[in-house]
Amino acid sequence: MKRKLNSLLLALALSLSPGVITVTTLAPLALTQTGCKALAPEADPIAVRAEQAIDSALEAMNLYVNIEKDNRTLLWSKSHDFKMVADKIRAQGLNWVESAENTLDAYKASRDELHASHLNTALDVLKAALTEVQQYTDLALKTIPVKTP
């Protein structure tokens, strides 16, 4: 049933016009779906949710830097912030993801509260970056003209 619901939500997102499918369309989907998704009985929720957060952050950042590169001239003409944010992600984003992944590895090796706390700190950095990326992805998609047939 949940799988059907996932497919339905995804199909709904895809049926919208391309200008409306954004990372912010997908991210709430991710939050609602991962939030409700039952974990395997033996799964460690901290590790699984951390992996989901790290993977989502990488996808969202990768999507944004691709959109910015593919539409650079237009976006630059509207606001230099699009490239500034993208370049900040290019300079630091993969380091943040890798750092979170290292912290996750350390947590998996110990499974204690101290390392869980370190992991939370690393995820907070990713969440902050994700918020900015989502905001600018939305703005970029609103800026780029969509020709309706």
Added chain:
Amino acid sequence: MLIPLLSFAESIMNSIPRWIAIFNKKKEGTPEERAEFRKRIAALRKSAAWQIEPNPIDPDPTD
């Protein structure tokens, strides 16, 4: 006008399988899966979209 639209669609479509995998995650990734994830990070570091390039030149306002 249509080219940016197509590149959007392509970027989004390319990422969909990964989003689905993220949504459906029920347990921790295996060490092999996480090693693949690290390989992907390394590949992205070298990819064109992740390179910092010079800023475009602003048009001369007097033109």
